[in-house]
Amino acid sequence: MAQYFLIFISAIFVNNIVLAKFLGICPFLGVSKKTSTAIGMTGAVTFVMTIATIVTWLLQKYVLVKYDLVFLQTVTFILVIASLVQMVEIILKKVSPSLYAALGIFLPLITTNCAVLGVALLSAGNADFGLLQSTMFAIANAIGFGLAIIIFSGLREHLEFADVPEGMKGAPVALIVAGILALAFMGFAGLA
Amino acid sequence: MEKFETIEHDAFVKEIRDDTIIVDVISKSACMSCQVKGVCSVSDIAEKQVEVIRENNDVQIGDKVIVFLAQTLGFKAVFLGYIAPFFIVIFILILMLQLTNNELIAGILSIGILLPYYLILFLMKDKISKKYLFRLK
Amino acid sequence: MATKMKSTILSMSLVLLVIASLSSGLLAYVYSLTKDAIDLANKQKKIEALTQVMPEFYNSPIDEAYKIASDGDSLNCYLGKDANGEVIGIAIETYTDKAFSGKFTVMVGLQPDGVIYNTIMLEHQETPGLGDKAEKNKSDWSNQYNGKNPSTNNIAVTKDGGEIDGITAATISSRAYSDAVQRAYNAYMNEVKPNLGL
Amino acid sequence: MITKKITRLNNKTRESLNKTLNELYNTQNMLKTFPKGGVHPPENKLSADKRIETLEIPKQVTIPLHQNLGAPSKVLVKKKDKVKVGQIIAEAGGFVSSNIHASVSGTVLKIDEITDTTGYKKMAVVINVEGDEWEESIDRSEAIVSEIKLTPEEIVKKTAEMGIVGLGGATFPTQVKLSIPKGQSCEFLIINGVECEPYLTSDHRLMLEHGKELIIGTQILMKALNVNKAYIGIENNKPDAIEYLTELVSNTNNTIEIVALKVQYPQGGEKQLIKAITGREVPSGGLPIHVGVVVQNVGTTYAVYEAVQKNKPLFERIVTVTGKSLSSTGNYKVRIGTSVDLLIEKAGGLPSDSGKVINGGPMMGKALKITDVPVTKGTSGILILKNDEAKRERIMPCIKCSKCISVCPQGLEPYFLMNLADKKMWEDAEKQHNMDCIECGSCSYICPSARPLLDYIRYGKQNVGALIRSRMKR
Amino acid sequence: MSNTNKLSILTKGFLKENAVFVMLLGMCPALGTTTSAVNGMGMGLATMFVLVMSNIVVSLIKNLIPDKVRIPSYIVIIATFVTIVDLSMHAYIPSLYKALGLFIPLIVVNCVVLGRAEAFASKNNVLDSILDGLGMGLGFTLALVILGGVREILGSGSIFGIDLHIFPGDGMLVFVLAPGAFIALGYIIAITNKINKKFQKA
Amino acid sequence: MDNKLIVSQSPHLHAKDNVRKIMLAVIIALLPSLVLSFYFYGIGALVVTLFAVFFAVFFEWIFVKVFLKKEPTIWDGSAALTGLLLAFNVPSNLPVWIIIIGAFVAIGVGKMSFGGLGQNPFNPALVGRVFLLISFPVQMTSWPLAGSSRFVNWHFFPHDPQALVDGFTGATSLGVMKEGLKNGDAMAGIMDKIPTHMQMFYGQMGGSLGEISALLLILGGIFLLYRKIITWHIPGSIILTTVVFSGILWLINPQSYADPLFHLLTGGLMLGAIYMATDYSSSPMSNTGKIIFGIGIALLTIIIRNWGAYPEGVSFAILIMNAFVPLIDRQFKPKLFGKVEKSKQS
Amino acid sequence: MNIILLSIIVLGVVGLLAGVILYFIAEKFKVYEDPKIDEVEEALPAANCGGCGYPGCRNFAESCVKADDLGTLFCPVGGNETMKKVAEILGKTVEDKDPLIAVVKCNGNPNVRKKTTSYDGAATCAMETALYGGHTDCQYGCLGHGDCVDACSFDAIKMNAQTGLPEVNQDTCTGCNACVDACPKNIIELRPKGKKDRRIFVSCINQDRGGTAKKACEAACIGCKACVNVCKFDAIVVENFLAYIDPNKCKLCRACVTVCPTNAIWEVNFPPRKIKTDEPKKTQPKKNALENQTKKEEEAPIDLKNIIKNDNKKDNEIK
Ligand SMILES: Cc1cc2nc3c(=O)[nH]c(=O)nc-3n(C[C@H](O)[C@H](O)[C@H](O)COP(=O)(O)O)c2cc1C
Ligand SMILES: Cc1cc2nc3c(=O)[nH]c(=O)nc-3n(C[C@H](O)[C@H](O)[C@H](O)COP(=O)(O)O)c2cc1C
Ligand SMILES: Cc1cc2nc3c(=O)[nH]c(=O)nc-3n(C[C@H](O)[C@H](O)[C@H](O)COP(=O)(O)O)c2cc1C
Ligand SMILES: Cc1cc2nc3c(=O)[nH]c(=O)nc-3n(C[C@H](O)[C@H](O)[C@H](O)CO)c2cc1C
Numbered sequence A: 001m002a003q004y005f006l007i008f009i010s011a012i013f014v015n016n017i018v019l020a021k022f023l024g025i026c027p028f029l030g031v032s033k034k035t036s037t038a039i040g041m042t043g044a045v046t047f048v049m050t051i052a053t054i055v056t057w058l059l060q061k062y063v064l065v066k067y068d069l070v071f072l073q074t075v076t077f078i079l080v081i082a083s084l085v086q087m088v089e090i091i092l093k094k095v096s097p098s099l100y101a102a103l104g105i106f107l108p109l110i111t112t113n114c115a116v117l118g119v120a121l122l123s124a125g126n127a128d129f130g131l132l133q134s135t136m137f138a139i140a141n142a143i144g145f146g147l148a149i150i151i152f153s154g155l156r157e158h159l160e161f162a163d164v165p166e167g168m169k170g171a172p173v174a175l176i177v178a179g180i181l182a183l184a185f186m187g188f189a190g191l192a
Numbered sequence B: 001m002e003k004f005e006t007i008e009h010d011a012f013v014k015e016i017r018d019d020t021i022i023v024d025v026i027s028k029s030a031c032m033s034c035q036v037k038g039v040c041s042v043s044d045i046a047e048k049q050v051e052v053i054r055e056n057n058d059v060q061i062g063d064k065v066i067v068f069l070a071q072t073l074g075f076k077a078v079f080l081g082y083i084a085p086f087f088i089v090i091f092i093l094i095l096m097l098q099l100t101n102n103e104l105i106a107g108i109l110s111i112g113i114l115l116p117y118y119l120i121l122f123l124m125k126d127k128i129s130k131k132y133l134f135r136l137k
Numbered sequence C: 001m002a003t004k005m006k007s008t009i010l011s012m013s014l015v016l017l018v019i020a021s022l023s024s025g026l027l028a029y030v031y032s033l034t035k036d037a038i039d040l041a042n043k044q045k046k047i048e049a050l051t052q053v054m055p056e057f058y059n060s061p062i063d064e065a066y067k068i069a070s071d072g073d074s075l076n077c078y079l080g081k082d083a084n085g086e087v088i089g090i091a092i093e094t095y096t097d098k099a100f101s102g103k104f105t106v107m108v109g110l111q112p113d114g115v116i117y118n119t120i121m122l123e124h125q126e127t128p129g130l131g132d133k134a135e136k137n138k139s140d141w142s143n144q145y146n147g148k149n150p151s152t153n154n155i156a157v158t159k160d161g162g163e164i165d166g167i168t169a170a171t172i173s174s175r176a177y178s179d180a181v182q183r184a185y186n187a188y189m190n191e192v193k194p195n196l197g198l
Numbered sequence D: 001m002i003t004k005k006i007t008r009l010n011n012k013t014r015e016s017l018n019k020t021l022n023e024l025y026n027t028q029n030m031l032k033t034f035p036k037g038g039v040h041p042p043e044n045k046l047s048a049d050k051r052i053e054t055l056e057i058p059k060q061v062t063i064p065l066h067q068n069l070g071a072p073s074k075v076l077v078k079k080k081d082k083v084k085v086g087q088i089i090a091e092a093g094g095f096v097s098s099n100i101h102a103s104v105s106g107t108v109l110k111i112d113e114i115t116d117t118t119g120y121k122k123m124a125v126v127i128n129v130e131g132d133e134w135e136e137s138i139d140r141s142e143a144i145v146s147e148i149k150l151t152p153e154e155i156v157k158k159t160a161e162m163g164i165v166g167l168g169g170a171t172f173p174t175q176v177k178l179s180i181p182k183g184q185s186c187e188f189l190i191i192n193g194v195e196c197e198p199y200l201t202s203d204h205r206l207m208l209e210h211g212k213e214l215i216i217g218t219q220i221l222m223k224a225l226n227v228n229k230a231y232i233g234i235e236n237n238k239p240d241a242i243e244y245l246t247e248l249v250s251n252t253n254n255t256i257e258i259v260a261l262k263v264q265y266p267q268g269g270e271k272q273l274i275k276a277i278t279g280r281e282v283p284s285g286g287l288p289i290h291v292g293v294v295v296q297n298v299g300t301t302y303a304v305y306e307a308v309q310k311n312k313p314l315f316e317r318i319v320t321v322t323g324k325s326l327s328s329t330g331n332y333k334v335r336i337g338t339s340v341d342l343l344i345e346k347a348g349g350l351p352s353d354s355g356k357v358i359n360g361g362p363m364m365g366k367a368l369k370i371t372d373v374p375v376t377k378g379t380s381g382i383l384i385l386k387n388d389e390a391k392r393e394r395i396m397p398c399i400k401c402s403k404c405i406s407v408c409p410q411g412l413e414p415y416f417l418m419n420l421a422d423k424k425m426w427e428d429a430e431k432q433h434n435m436d437c438i439e440c441g442s443c444s445y446i447c448p449s450a451r452p453l454l455d456y457i458r459y460g461k462q463n464v465g466a467l468i469r470s471r472m473k474r
Numbered sequence E: 001m002s003n004t005n006k007l008s009i010l011t012k013g014f015l016k017e018n019a020v021f022v023m024l025l026g027m028c029p030a031l032g033t034t035t036s037a038v039n040g041m042g043m044g045l046a047t048m049f050v051l052v053m054s055n056i057v058v059s060l061i062k063n064l065i066p067d068k069v070r071i072p073s074y075i076v077i078i079a080t081f082v083t084i085v086d087l088s089m090h091a092y093i094p095s096l097y098k099a100l101g102l103f104i105p106l107i108v109v110n111c112v113v114l115g116r117a118e119a120f121a122s123k124n125n126v127l128d129s130i131l132d133g134l135g136m137g138l139g140f141t142l143a144l145v146i147l148g149g150v151r152e153i154l155g156s157g158s159i160f161g162i163d164l165h166i167f168p169g170d171g172m173l174v175f176v177l178a179p180g181a182f183i184a185l186g187y188i189i190a191i192t193n194k195i196n197k198k199f200q201k202a
Numbered sequence F: 001m002d003n004k005l006i007v008s009q010s011p012h013l014h015a016k017d018n019v020r021k022i023m024l025a026v027i028i029a030l031l032p033s034l035v036l037s038f039y040f041y042g043i044g045a046l047v048v049t050l051f052a053v054f055f056a057v058f059f060e061w062i063f064v065k066v067f068l069k070k071e072p073t074i075w076d077g078s079a080a081l082t083g084l085l086l087a088f089n090v091p092s093n094l095p096v097w098i099i100i101i102g103a104f105v106a107i108g109v110g111k112m113s114f115g116g117l118g119q120n121p122f123n124p125a126l127v128g129r130v131f132l133l134i135s136f137p138v139q140m141t142s143w144p145l146a147g148s149s150r151f152v153n154w155h156f157f158p159h160d161p162q163a164l165v166d167g168f169t170g171a172t173s174l175g176v177m178k179e180g181l182k183n184g185d186a187m188a189g190i191m192d193k194i195p196t197h198m199q200m201f202y203g204q205m206g207g208s209l210g211e212i213s214a215l216l217l218i219l220g221g222i223f224l225l226y227r228k229i230i231t232w233h234i235p236g237s238i239i240l241t242t243v244v245f246s247g248i249l250w251l252i253n254p255q256s257y258a259d260p261l262f263h264l265l266t267g268g269l270m271l272g273a274i275y276m277a278t279d280y281s282s283s284p285m286s287n288t289g290k291i292i293f294g295i296g297i298a299l300l301t302i303i304i305r306n307w308g309a310y311p312e313g314v315s316f317a318i319l320i321m322n323a324f325v326p327l328i329d330r331q332f333k334p335k336l337f338g339k340v341e342k343s344k345q346s
Numbered sequence G: 001m002n003i004i005l006l007s008i009i010v011l012g013v014v015g016l017l018a019g020v021i022l023y024f025i026a027e028k029f030k031v032y033e034d035p036k037i038d039e040v041e042e043a044l045p046a047a048n049c050g051g052c053g054y055p056g057c058r059n060f061a062e063s064c065v066k067a068d069d070l071g072t073l074f075c076p077v078g079g080n081e082t083m084k085k086v087a088e089i090l091g092k093t094v095e096d097k098d099p100l101i102a103v104v105k106c107n108g109n110p111n112v113r114k115k116t117t118s119y120d121g122a123a124t125c126a127m128e129t130a131l132y133g134g135h136t137d138c139q140y141g142c143l144g145h146g147d148c149v150d151a152c153s154f155d156a157i158k159m160n161a162q163t164g165l166p167e168v169n170q171d172t173c174t175g176c177n178a179c180v181d182a183c184p185k186n187i188i189e190l191r192p193k194g195k196k197d198r199r200i201f202v203s204c205i206n207q208d209r210g211g212t213a214k215k216a217c218e219a220a221c222i223g224c225k226a227c228v229n230v231c232k233f234d235a236i237v238v239e240n241f242l243a244y245i246d247p248n249k250c251k252l253c254r255a256c257v258t259v260c261p262t263n264a265i266w267e268v269n270f271p272p273r274k275i276k277t278d279e280p281k282k283t284q285p286k287k288n289a290l291e292n293q294t295k296k297e298e299e300a301p302i303d304l305k306n307i308i309k310n311d312n313k314k315d316n317e318i319k
């Protein structure tokens, strides 16, 4: 149990995937203008990240490592993830057009979201991780992503009303906020 | 999580048509303690009529009803699209790991569960994506 | 623009199949080309570390690695031998959990008599500018350990009454370094030395 | 007479009385008040000692045809018509509307657009005064008629006929308030003698000088509403009025109760008053009647008395003329349609350093665009502010001090409502309940950054109102 | 297409459509690998290689690929080149390989690469695609070098490893760490916006 | 017509408080602590403070003038206050060039990037402080001991032999605790090495120049409460939660967790609770929100102090909770008048 | 086993699987979206200004595709050209629409319309309107805080510091209606640009009776009907003491301009009048004080140059 607890604390706070590891910055900046979409995106990422990690972990252990093909890791992983996301995308378009409209172009972006591939690579590359650990690692990172992006979207919504200087509007001020957020999160150093 | 704001109004049924109901909405929202007389046109009150889909509500002319408008479905969509299947996957994964102790089987099964899930969701799609209009309570 | 391929089951799977096969073929080829270089590169780091912490050796210590027990854990130990096959240095890959943050591993080179020949930081997550001064290429702070024998010299930091001057504002890292070195020394004295019969 | 005695009290004795009264009601803090928010601006009741004087009849009056909340009235006279005092000259233009009566006798000069107190041009009847000839039906005697002869229905009809509207500020036609819709019932009547606005004293003087009529008026309203309990809420800074009225109601079998209230703006807002006195909270978007209460101002109550017992239409009212720079302040009984200029003259003329002339109190009143505007039924006071008092301070960015939130009696977030109005986010503003704002101005008053919160909230209310209406139409 | 046009294809990626500063793509490597100017340059060049190669291949076979599998196909193509870079770097420049770490395989998902394949190479001929890849890649590299340079100067008081002796100590460590990356990029983007605006006006 | 009437919407009155008066009051509340700091640390405390205040105001002026091109805002006093609080959060022997960088970051990054007064989601002084802490950990964690200044020692502590050692620096109480615990020492032993609770209460200990005397900070806080500049919600909930949470840990294991009083008196908790967590623009608006905010700060502080790498956690805790403020604000609204009845009705 | 072969097999299988699964899912969950929508959207200017009455360009594109007849749909920003393109894509036809331009129908500069009060509230037109009729005696006139300026996303409308009135730049105005919506006083109207960009309109919306209006503002339309009488084309109607020129009937003869006793009728982009240069003094005894300032008293209409930026193009036209 303690092991899973540590995985969670580490991935969510100490080594937050966005704020410390720099993964998934594009959606972090792109889908964080409104809290509601940020929440939606978090759901989507959690889902895709978890499923992708499970699949790629299986692939890694039972195919790549078994047949000594680890150099194919990148290609196979991304292929699997891309297909997965596209599947979800197509399904979603049909099942829930409103969500599809809300997340719009960002669904394909999940494909190209380094966070998903990054987490898959990290958990596949970690020899200590069994399937469950990997899955929990993925979930923890997704929660870390969600935490960061939801806080961030709150801040950005708040900034909507702020009188941000002309040149700083948009991405610059968002990045400054992200920077200060990362600064604050450094306080978690050493917790895990 | 996202809040569901619904806008509600008291109303009286004025006319019943084949598939819709016309209601007179009683205005109570705006004009009380309104100091902006210039803008307030109380004469507007009578004109507030709303057309409501008739969903086998048995109402009669003159009945007092509440009309409401549900604004978002976003959360429901995220829930059905992602959150629910996500938990199903995790549940199956843990369950199978406990039962079989075989990561391969557990993994494949937990992913495999998604196919039937989405199929069911697809078949029920009409129920889910129904557009909300003014409705009666 | 020429007409695009239509999305039919055949075309779709075929295209993917072809692309995938081509790419994997290409990759496999590149892989076989680089395989040896990569293996070498992977080993290179360790070999470099070993050459630094031991006097010149003539064997291939990497191929003579041992696992030695230490506090319920095990450490990697490499032996450096001279041309005659005499052990002239012992390199121990040691670690500490007292570091400021994260994993902290040190390669400690000992002379057979237990005197520290040289140490080198392998892996750490200490703060750049602070704890990372323990790295050889950042400062020569870690040279303090050289020539000391932990059984006669107290290799704790001065704050704790030892002989090692801590890195400024990074007592914790310094302390951790000493701890790692001490661990290697202990393991050597307890496990290696008796076995080697030195 | 007790009235006389009290009016002669000087400030010092008033203060000591205040003290004893405080002891009587334990401490100020024990007094009833509304639970959340509110501010306490300097009271500045400069004219509290001044007896009500009757202002001489002007040479000409201008009677606007829209003097009530709701629809404008429909004019009944033509140019050159002769009218008597109290003669109806315009009739209610709708359900929520009221009759208007001539306040002078004379000839109709013209019916034309004039600038009224709102700063907009509105239709008005201009009458040239000739003598002071009253309608015969009006009982002009001084005698107090205490027997209530009319039935409840007749009372309501009478108030409609006599053009009574709420004199507490909103000028809401009284007969509408008195006709309780089917299915709802009234439990309490609350007479609003709070007068929480700084400076204003007309209600205060009315309570002191016409207390008896007021009690009868209250009984009339009680009869009309079919209730047997009424409260008269008075803020504790009017100890003489509290004492006097308490004495007067001692023989009413406790059906009328005087409630001393903590001095706290906006105690006089009906929702706050109801909460303070009965502990009931008018639901968001609801009316007082939803919690079984009807609130009437003391002035209205007095007008109801005069209408029902003396057959006198509402054509004059008490107006406080006040301001720190004025040479004399006072409370005047004024005929509707008299020019504000005349009132100011009476008070010694407009000082040259005047910045604002306000129709009403400083918290809720409307700044006049020009002083040559007629007094209407809704004019409770004319307040003159000096230039330096009147100028707003420089607007600074919101520092998020949350003071506006803590003073808002309605539990709103004024700073946020302002932001939403600024960004024209009407849907969000609606969700943030900006329609619940009672426009008390506490937020703008307190804001250390001098932000025009209420300005923006009003703007938001207009737009959200329009939004709601358009949604309704759809 | 005229020559000026070709030139603009090449140069637009520098400033006007700079992937990092203007289009805000490829932010992860831009932030994650720019602890020093050299690292930034390494990452930029690696990305450029992938960009150019995949642009070539995609524009060559664009018409052979059915729509539905477009993205997976492109990704496989890109991943192939990424793996080639990965393997070669690992073999021949292990120190840089170690510094860039996870971000090399992540070039696959760098929005710049896929974005260009999707938006440009799949619609244009080979030559233009090469130019586009070069331009975008150079722009990307430029951005990474600038960001890396700024962070190195402020964070370690040196540039390309040469100590500038501007701080009594080592420099402002924040800039080597995550927060500094965000903050530095934020201000650089603000400045780029300003410059771009000036250009537009002129 | 030159004597035109002024027309504006109601209300036509305004309370006497304005931004400048508020900021001034906070500065006044902080001055006693500054004086004490001068007493204990000597001229260095004043130098650092003056530089911080001057440069904070200077950078504010520059930014407003050059980049925003607005009217100067330095007279509202908020920049001076930020500078003062920044100084209060650093050691009194900090080199001036570092404090200048700190003032630049606090005002430039922490405040003006968002548009200036009231727009900043994070506490500017703390942004500056944490930035410095991470950038210059050596200088930021070399604390002069109370009474280490020659000038003061000579006058006031002639009997203290240690006082004659020039520029004596050491760790803060929390630093000593953290190091001791990491070293495996027990709490009892650690407590011997640090000032007594009483000393900490009135301020004789090492630390940032403004955080040392809980007593004076509380007095200032009472003044602010009286002036209605702050409400009790944030400081109250921070202090209460700190006591409860650290108390529970302490009761469980007094050998590895410090007592609640120790936590209250050290590491600028009072400074943070009364003056920094209450910073208007980076704290929640509603009272419930403020309480949640305070609880969050206290929990994070104790977590970081006990289990994190940093010995003190108030700054980080406040910054982290600052990030949650928009979410708190959105979730916790003041109670709407008439809300209860409505839900009962329908 | 040969590593190359193995990897080909592995990746090939994965690829094949992906392809097949994708195919089936795509078939099963197909959503039809008219590709024309994309095409139309591409043809639109992507200003997303809402001038067409739809929330964004894509919504407009959707409506275009769905509509049977493009007659009611118009993109003011792109103008006729864009609509033609759209029509082409959809295989439909459109008729040319007269391009529209915003005109400001208030002429009350501070010299002719005196301030009667000083407004001390938030400086937006909407806010002042919410309070009262405005700081002059004309309760219809422009308040001059420039809400319209803020609304324009094309920088086409600017406040003139001298007149305190907004002016439209006819080269950049797209007729998107944003300013019309923004003005709480409804002062701005979209009118056809007119032949050779020439147009005539009544620059006033004061509906008070003549005397009242005149007292409030010397440049107000007093509803005297002089223009109605002189107009040969029945293009002018006076209602509520206010003249309105129907742009569709107006033949730009300019007869009305000179007869207006208050100069409330404006003409834009006409060449200067030669014959009448000495006349106007009699027919137009009231002069805009502003004209004096700008030294163009001889030719009343020329002060309208203010309304248009003085660029070369204009000069050419005038010559
Ligand atoms: C449309 C409308 C309907 C109203 N109906 C009633 C009513 O039925 N009963 C009542 O007591 N008051 C009614 N009111 C009056 C309000 O309760 C309130 O007394 C009036 O607006 C003046 O309030 P104020 O002076 O506090 O602003 C109504 C007001 C409006 C605008
Ligand atoms: C951002 C930051 C990073 C730090 N990193 C380290 C580190 O890597 N190693 C270390 O020993 N101390 C580090 N410290 C300092 C410790 O927290 C502690 O203050 C220090 O070890 C005290 O040691 P001293 O007695 O040498 O001054 C760091 C401090 C900060 C603020
Ligand atoms: C903020 C605010 C303050 C008010 N203050 C008073 C007051 O002091 N005295 C008063 O009689 N009415 C006051 N009113 C009006 C009352 O809410 C209510 O409308 C009035 O008492 C109803 O009586 P009426 O219809 O007879 O005017 C105030 C209203 C508001 C919104
Ligand atoms: C009670 C109170 C506390 C304050 N605390 C801080 C603070 O901790 N840090 C700071 O930079 N400014 C502080 N200020 C000043 C001011 O709020 C700060 O400059 C704004 O955050 C700038 O927008 C404080 C002001 C007040 C009234």
Ligand code: SF4
Residues within 6 Å of the ligand: D407, D408, D409, D410, D411, D412, D413, D414, D436, D437, D438, D439, D440, D441, D442, D443, D444, D453, D454, D457
């Ligand atoms: S928001 Fe409305 S109710 Fe609240 S204080 Fe302001 S004016 Fe009063």
Ligand code: SF4
Residues within 6 Å of the ligand: D397, D398, D399, D400, D401, D402, D403, D404, D405, D414, D415, D443, D446, D447, D448, D449, D450, D451, D453
């Ligand atoms: S009172 Fe003023 S400064 Fe304070 S929160 Fe409200 S609007 Fe902002």
Ligand code: SF4
Residues within 6 Å of the ligand: G101, G102, G151, G152, G153, G154, G155, G156, G157, G168, G172, G173, G174, G175, G176, G177, G178, G179, G180
């Ligand atoms: S001036 Fe008015 S109509 Fe013309 S572009 Fe600007 S906002 Fe649109």
Ligand code: SF4
Residues within 6 Å of the ligand: G104, G125, G141, G142, G143, G144, G145, G146, G147, G148, G149, G166, G182, G183, G184, G185, G186, G187, G188
């Ligand atoms: S035209 Fe309308 S919006 Fe524009 S400045 Fe005048 S009043 Fe304001």
Ligand code: FES
Residues within 6 Å of the ligand: A023, A024, A025, A026, A027, A112, A113, A114, A115, E025, E026, E027, E028, E029, E109, E110, E111
């Ligand atoms: S580069 Fe990481 S998400 Fe785009």
